[in-house]
Amino acid sequence: MSFKAAVLVFPGSNCDRDCKVAVERSTGGHVDMVWHQDTALPSGLDLIVVPGGFSYGDYLRCGAMASLSPVMAEVVKAAERGVNVIGICNGFQILCESGLLPGALMRNNTLKYICKPIELKVENHNTAFTQGFTPGKSVWMTQGNADGNFVADADTLNAIEGNGQVVFRYVENPNGSANDIAGLMNERGNVLGMMPHPDRAFEAELGSDDGAILFRSLMERVAA
Amino acid sequence: MKAKVHVFLKPGVLDVQGKAVEGALNGLSTVQGWANVSHVRVGKVLEFDVAATTAEEAKAQVKDMCDKLLANTVIESYTIEVA
Numbered sequence: 472m473s474f475k476a477a478v479l480v481f482p483g484s485n486c487d488r489d490c491k492v493a494v495e496r497s498t499g500g501h502v503d504m505v506w507h508q509d510t511a512l513p514s515g516l517d518l519i520v521v522p523g524g525f526s527y528g529d530y531l532r533c534g535a536m537a538s539l540s541p542v543m544a545e546v547v548k549a550a551e552r553g554v555n556v557i558g559i560c561n562g563f564q565i566l567c568e569s570g571l572l573p574g575a576l577m578r579n580n581t582l583k584y585i586c587k588p589i590e591l592k593v594e595n596h597n598t599a600f601t602q603g604f605t606p607g608k609s610v611w612m613t614q615g616n617a618d619g620n621f622v623a624d625a626d627t628l629n630a631i632e633g634n635g636q637v638v639f640r641y642v643e644n645p646n647g648s649a650n651d652i653a654g655l656m657n658e659r660g661n662v663l664g665m666m667p668h669p670d671r672a673f674e675a676e677l678g679s680d681d682g683a684i685l686f687r688s689l690m691e692r693v694a695a
Numbered sequence: 696m697k698a699k700v701h702v703f704l705k706p707g708v709l710d711v712q713g714k715a716v717e718g719a720l721n722g723l724s725t726v727q728g729w730a731n732v733s734h735v736r737v738g739k740v741l742e743f744d745v746a747a748t749t750a751e752e753a754k755a756q757v758k759d760m761c762d763k764l765l766a767n768t769v770i771e772s773y774t775i776e777v778a
Contacts, residue, residue, distance in 0.1 A: 532767055539764060569766065575769040578711045622708065622770055647709070 474500025474690045476518040479562075480634045481507045481537045485571060486523035486559065486670055488592050489636070493670040494520065497686035507540040515692045518555045518686075521562030523615070523668060533576065534564030534619045536603070544568050555599060560616050563654075563664030567568030572657055572664045573631060574623030588678055589614040590642040591653055595635045596608055601662050603627055603688035604681075609642060611679040612667035619666040621648040621655070634658055641664055696753045698745050699776040702766045703738035704718060712737040745777075753777045 478490045491502045491600075503513045504665075507526075512519065525535035537543065542566070550556050550571055558566035566572045579585055591610045593601050604610060623631070628649055631637060639654030654665030669682025704710045717735035747753035754777045766773040 517713050531765070535764060535767065567769075574770075575767050577708070577770060580709065580711055582715055624769075 474498040474517050474693060475513070475515055476500055476502045476504055476520060477505045477513055477516050478520045478522055479505050479507060481524070481526035481540065481565075482521075483526045483528055484522050484524035484560075484561070486668065488617065489523045489668075489670040490520045491683060494518070494675040496688050497673050497683035500690065506543055507537065507542050509547055510545065512542070512545045512549060516549065517553055517561050518557065518689055519549060520670075521546070521558035521565050522670070523560030523562055526561055526565065529561075529618075532564075532568070534561060534566075535567040536546045536612050537561075537565045538568035538570075540682055544659070547571060550657075550662050551591065553661055554658070555693075556624045556665040557600065557685075558662075559668055559670060560619075560666055563666055564618065566662060566664045571662050572655055573627050574649075574655070576666070577596040577622050577646070578618050579620050581608070581645070584615075584617040585611070585619065585645050586615045587645075588672075589645065589653075591667060592642055594637045594640050595656075597635070598638055598663075599689055599692040600656070600658055601638060601688055602692060603684045610684075611672060612638070612669055612682055612683040613671040614645060614667050615671070616666055619648065620646045621666075622653045623649060631655060638663060638678050696745050696747055696750065697713045697778050698741075698743055698753060698757045699766055699778075700741045700757060700761060701738060701776075702741070702761075702771050703736055703773075704770055705772050708770050710736050752775045 593604045640651040644651045656663045669685045672679040672682035713735040720729040720732045761773045
């Protein structure tokens with residue numbers, strides 16, 4: 472049975488199609504697009520992707536309004552059932568705002584929109600998202616955001632570090648993110664949020680195909 | 696009833712916009728003299744009407760709005776005025 476994923480689409484999403492193509496080409500799986508007003512998700516999903524972009528124009532706070540859209544209530548329920556969820560860039564912000572992940576993402580401490588390839592260290596290889604990455608080898612993906620500066624209070628940071636929830640770290644911190652955190656998962660290990668884009672690094676022609684390893688890791692974990 | 700909500704980053708959370716504005720105000724001092732400005736914080740004000748019978752009821756509803764949407768209490772604090 473082939474890998475089955477859904478990509479959410481909010482008004483202002485702009486990486487939704489990239490995510491669909493990235494998952495399809497990385498896994499050979501089937502990807503449905505799900506509108507933010509929908510009140511049901513396709514059945515039998517292996518992965519829900521919350522894509523990057525500028526949902527609701529980034530008004531109020533990045534991801535705040537999207538986190539309250541009807542489809543997110545279904546995503547929260549699916550995550551509680553154990554369905555894998557990945558939020559990329561604006562998707563990471565939405566997952567934090569929805570409470571599926573701890574902490575918050577603030578304006579980059581440089582005050583600049585950062586758009587460049589970025590080097591990452593895989594901090595935890597023992598996750599559904601990262602089991603396929605080669606230990607000791609750094610990973611390249613693309614960063615593209617103005618609000619990627621992860622913050623959390625000291626107790627939360629201690630907890631997520633202690634639980635192995637930090638999945639990716641920046642080799643050179645571009646934005647002031649606490650503990651160089653670039654990607655973070657929930658305690659259960661089925662919800663991942665990350666600022667760098669695996670969906671912009673899934674074929675060598677894009678400068679890196681490391682992003683495909685993430686989607687294939689999930690496929691292999693689900694098939695196992 | 697008229698509600699007014701002020702949202703600011705919590706003390707201790709780096710306010711990069713505030714820092715930038717402070718730098719600009721200080722930087723202008725060679726021309727005009729605002730080197731005396733410090734601790735600038737940039738926040739938001741939201742104003743809206745809320746239908747409620749008492750100020751207490753309105754305030755309770757606005758507090759709920761703040762906790763669920765208008766502020767992210769991980770990084771922001773808020774104050775509410777109802778009149």
